[in-house]
Amino acid sequence: MTDPAGPSMGLHTDRYELTMIDAALRDGTAHRRCVFELFARRLPGGRRYGVLAGTGRLLTLLRDFRFDDDELRYLRDERIVSPETVRWLASYRFRGFMRGYREGELYFPGSPVATVEGTFADAVILETLALSVLNHDSAVATAAARMSTAAGERPVAEMGSRRAGEGSAVAAARAAYIAGFTATSNLEAGRRWGIPTMGTAAHSWTLLHEREEDAFRAQIDAMGRETTLLIDTYDIPRGVETAVRVAGPQLAGVRIDSGDLPTVAAQVRAQLDSLGATATKITVTSDLDEYALAALAASPVDSYGVGTSVVTGSGHPTAGMVYKLVAREDAAGDWVPVAKTSAEKTSAGGRKRAVRALEHGRAIAERLYRGDEATGEPASTVERGLQVPLVEAGEIDSTAEGPEGTAAARNHHREVRAELPLHAFALSRSEPAIPTVTDTL
Structure with a gap:
């Protein structure tokens, strides 16, 4: 079950996303295949784990992410982008791919909770929408998890x-x-x-x-x-x-x-x-x-x-997640890892496959496998795969939406929280309950 079609979400967007598309359409890079990752560099407030929430809402909003006549007129009248870009936006629908952690899943620093693949123009435009939903909802869910644990x-x-x-x-x-x-x-x-x-x-x-x-x-x-x-x-x-x-x-x-x-x-x-x-x-x-x-x-x-x-968010109203380009095709059509390397804001380039390493049913590490083709089944029975398809060539997985998706996320959270080591439930400031380890395939 999903909400009925709502208003266009196109202008729930930062201006620079559209100006980048405008420039990319001009220089020919708009249609270059790219991979973006949404992740948190750290957990806020010295918390020991995060809880991903908002995925179902994001997918519902993505159905309505388009530009109607009023929005296009505004962009044209305010000269925010060129007439050619206005025409491109008039037919915009996300036609790419999205994989991510199931809603209700736990996450840690560097966890690729959402991976978006498509052309640069298709994918970059989703940055603000995805971050505004997942940052808010995950901050609330993380605080709520701590409270429900404290309540017994x-x-x-x-x-x-x-x-x-x-x-x-x-x-x-x-x-x-x-x-x-x-x-x-x-x-x-x-x-x-x-x-x-x-x-x-x-x-x-x-x-x-x-x-x-x-x-x-x-x-x-x-x-x-x-x-x-x-x-x-x-x-x-x-x-x-x-x-x-x-x-x-x-x-x-x-x-x-x-x-x-x-x-x-x-x-x-x-x-x-x-x-x-x-x-x-x-x-x-x-x-x-x-x-x-x-x-x-x-x-x-x-x-x-x-x-x-x-x-x-009990003092931390945002999860601090970011949306970064981690891979792109080069002129020859080969995938090239890319990453920001400035001080204190580094990220790991390349598409990643994420698993939760378990020992006797308890989480011991978040493992990220990196490579040009980071696909396939987990290498060991003690590794639980974390990413599932959310959007396939523009087709949205409806099972994550509506009351049914909300109930499924609640049930999944209950199951995965039971995997945490006992020290993860302490309320004092500390390092993440398990480390994030990045390996190369």
Whole structure:
């Protein structure tokens, strides 16, 4: 299942991509075959692994990557490119090839999470679109993975829409779900991606009524005892007492959104139990991140809601990925590795095949095999191939899109995260959990 055709995505592009195409059409290099790689030189914030997210969204957007009459008119009127290039753009559709890591896969420094092959003009124009999607979604997914690990078996809901742009909020909900969150407050994410949604009432609901009891009673009347009551608008112990008196000991849950959460949660649990509400669940929110979740591990909490921290990548809102030319055809039609070699921004030239080296089911290295024809099966049964076809001669793999693709990415992430060595789950700054090794075929 995919989204219905949306607006053209052509101008979601940096200007220099079109000016390079303009010049390449003039000098004859526009149709030279090239290979671009999308990768991260390092993991942000001393994190030990990254989580790839956004692939399904990128493929859906790629279907709509074209230039309509209004965009072409703008390019012509603003004299951004020549009339000849405007005519070339009018018929643009990506007709090349893309291989990449499956969505939900782990990545490390240098991992070629996406490889794009086509003519220079076909491929260079995708740089901004690919980076904007994968950088954002992977940053959110990486943060969400750390949070879901810190939460253990307790469910975590994403509720950060009010802290992000409207489109980014929907994308962030999807990325968090792939990386282990169990639900979202964002209804558009639920509709578009099939993510479970959650939410009951805010403090404004309580403040709307004359008494806290009136608010609780109205919510129970509307939603039943399976709802969750927000108990910290005023005095928390009084809120707990009122909630149980109104709903009875069958009340499904209460939510705490303020205070010293470990202390308050323990007090609320003790009070609920004393009132006979031993099965009532406690949800905590209030500016949580992975460190706060870890600190609550021993507290009597049943579930969490995380907002600002997850949608902003917990302090690292971008994955820092880049899109670089790594190989091109020469005048004779032979493939030539190319690479940037300036200080601190080097890259490895040549097309690569990536595998995860495993020992007794645990990841020990990311291995990149390099060569003119980096194809074929993994050399050893302890090496798991990481790249799959995403686009073949312009034909997009629809299985990565829509709710089905989102669910598949979530399941894949759960499987591959189990391959990590135990030290990968520590929250302190460190080197990547496994090394990236580049070999030559």
